[in-house]
Amino acid sequence: MIYLDNSATTRPHPQVVETMRRAMESYYGNPSSLHQMGVEAEAVLKQAREVAAKFLGCKAGEIIFTSGGTESNNTAIKGVAFQYQNRGKHIITTQVEHPAVYDVCKQLESLGFTTTFLPVDREGRVSLENVKKAMRPDTILVSIMHVNNELGTIQPIEEIGQWLKQFPKVLFHVDAVQAVGKVPLRLKDSGIDLLSVSAHKFYGPRGVGILYKREGLIIHPLMMGGGQEGGVRSGTENLPAIAGMAKAVRLLEETGSVESIRLKALLNHLREGISAIEGCIINTPAxxxxxxIMNISVPGVKAEVLLHALEERGFLVSTKSACSSKANEPSRVLTSVGIERDCALSSLRISLGRENTKEDISQFLAALEACVNSLRKQMKPKSVTR
Ligand SMILES: Cc1ncc(COP(=O)(O)O)c(C=O)c1O
Known part of the structure; x- marks a missing residue:
């Protein structure tokens, strides 16, 4: 099987697995315990925090360990909303956010908050102009993702962050879950107050992530309990997962930008090949x-049917994002960029990772062409002409 679903999740790096195994065997003490085992576990936790902080370009005290991207997003958005609701109840976000942001804003609407869901252009990009227009005296938060999980579009978060600096009371949250290790970002002087990270998207374990919270910023905690993670996220720390995530971060640092350049070359190879297949449309901007990330449509062919045809030939890809693959509902992200329903319903996401090679892509292209040709032959004449 050739795994091309790395945006859904990645296979943990063998060194991450080994680090976690060792952490479970040797550092099983509770980091809050005062005895030797506790102190040793606390040292592992401290080291992991320093690794994460160095990578993100922030202070160790600004790192909060969470259970992943969903929790980081919920903690950031609800944490700000509940803490600052006396200042205002308006939130700005986009129409193309992951449900872990979009649905949180919807939920807050049911609690009396108002959200502006900014439109995006044909490429799925939000504009600073639209952020400016949406700003109101009661705006307390702007939440914009760095990389879109369905299309791969990069949002102009640096530009938005710089502009937002003039409004210190309007907080800026960035969902960087799909960006970490792929698109460079330094938090220093970025204007970003909160940032979400998830380890399983970069060869770390599932169920662990980071919320960066700017020093001094107070947010309402969602989890009350033992007061761990600076009181923002109570609960005994998942030490093996945190140690595994720190290992994954170290490995990212080791490979540096070389891996992104390699992936980009593979993606270009994929793009060229797909453009030559009749009936395929590329939705991801060049x-x-x-x-x-590469999102494509084969109008008239149901995405699920194509997915399983590819699977039979040994290739694993996604329809929409893995977390929201509801049947027969076109993707909100794709319809927001103006892609027709028919086209959106036939969309597939191919997402690359460290284990994919040029040979994998060439083989995938041959399989895709064969599947598309055979499925289009079975289509009703009406949809073939569309
Ligand atoms: C952009 C984005 N945000 C948030 C999440 C949720 O992260 P997690 O699976 O760690 O909860 C995902 C997962 O697909 C994502 O792609």
Missing amino acids: NGAAPH
Whole structure:
């Protein structure tokens, strides 16, 4: 099987697995315990925090360990909303956010908050102009993702962050779950107050992530309990997962930008091949997108049917994002960029990772062409002409 679903999740790096095994065997003490085992576990936790902080370009005290991207997003958005609701109840986000942001804003609407869901252009990009227009005296939060999980589009978060600096009371949250390790970002002077990270998207374990919270910023905690993670996220720390995530971060640092350049070359190879297949449409923009995501449509062919045809030939891809693959509902992200329903219903996401080679892509292209040709032959004449 050739795994091309790395945006859904990645296979943990063998060194991450080994680090976790060792952490479970040797550092099983509770980091809050005062005895030797606790102190040793606390040292592992401290080291992991320093690794994460160095990578993100922030202070160790600004790192909060969470259970992943969903929790980081919920903690950031609800944490700000509940803490600052006396200042205002308006939130700005986009129409193309992951449900872990979009649905949180919807939920807050049911609690009396108002959200502006910014439109995006044909490439799925939000504009600073639209952020400016949406700003209101009661705006307390702007939440914009760095890389879109379905299209790969990179949002202009640096530009938005710089502009937002003039409004210190309007907080800026960035969902960087799909960006980490693929698109460079330094938090220093970025204007970003909160940032979400998830380890399983970069060869770390599932169920662990980071919320960066700017020093001094107070947010309402969602989890009350033992007061771990600076009181923002109570609960005994998942030490093996945190140690595994720190290992994955170290490995990212070791490979540096070389891996993104390699992925970009593979993605270009994929793009060229797909453009030559009759009936395939590329939805991912050619410029200003992450190096690992390619979204395509084969109008008239149901995405699920194509997915399983590819699977039979040994290739694993996604329809929409793995977390929201509801049957027969076109993707909100694709309809937001103006892609027709028919086209959106036939969309597939191919996402690359460290184990994919040029040979994998060539083989995939041959399989895709064969599947598309055979499925289009079975289509009703009406949809063939569309
Ligand atoms: C952009 C984005 N945000 C958030 C999440 C949720 O992260 P997690 O699976 O760690 O909860 C995902 C997962 O697909 C994502 O792609």
